[in-house]
Amino acid sequence: MSRTDEIPVPREAKDRVLRWLFEILKNGSLAPLGVNVPKPAAPLPSDVLQVDVRRSATDALFRAEDQSILHIEFQMTSTQDDLRRFLLYDAGVLGRYRDAPKVHTVVLYGPHASPLPPDQNFGSISYTVHAVYLGQQNGEARLNELLHKAKSHGRLEQEDILTLALVPLMQHHRPLWQLLLDAKPLFEYVPRAVRDPLLYAMVALGYAYETAPNRTKLKEVLGLMSIGQEFLEDIMRDALQKGMEKGLETGIARGKLEASREDVLEVIEVRFGTVPSTVRAKVEATTDVETLRQWHRLALQAGSLPEIEERIR
16 A cells, blocks of 8 residues: 555544553453553553652553553654653553552554564663564454454454554555445444444544545545544544544543642652641542642642641641
């Protein structure tokens, strides 16, 4: 398939798609992608407070079935600097989740990423990631396997749905619009609540690699598939903002609120030790994000714990 005439797609768009996929398909194995790690069991907050009181966030973080931590990243390029960044992040994860026996880091690379050695030696620190180069995988074969499995078993597992979503980033000889039409029978084996978001994800991940004529044809095909005019007006923005997030809006807001509370409590704990019970209760009971932002700044700037107790009451 020709990958000429590419257009830029915001990296955060792809990150958001991948994060969403792993959150809704959290019990799926990564084995179909060639990754032998425990299955994710429950999503975790993906922002980790580092020793310099600076917050870092990853694409997705999960507690695995064996209580280890599964750290998933999606990268369009491959650089040594990224691996150093992942290493520092994983150190923060081990500091936060002290009961975790280990961290498994899985990096999904886009079609143009150049392979890097998975094992990195930084002197006294050895670091290994599970690298999946999607552009080296046979998307045509994967699609055929999924079609055969659906017809034979009458269902698709969560890992199958994840694989289907990633097929547009794999090697395939069909344009994306044809790929979607050929994959359409598989959507009957996908839970109804996941069908539209899955389609949005496939389009969002593959759209940047299409030629202009194929993009035009893609919009026509999506119209025939009854996606809706709003989606067609701006395929990336509507897919991410109006389509995929429509059913998740409440959950996202709740997640932001929870993360804001954790921000406040963690900074206080890092700077002053145990958080007073009265302060913790007040923070956990607060539902206003702006108030929590103000308290976060207070926690960073306060000269003493009594000052915090005086102002958070």
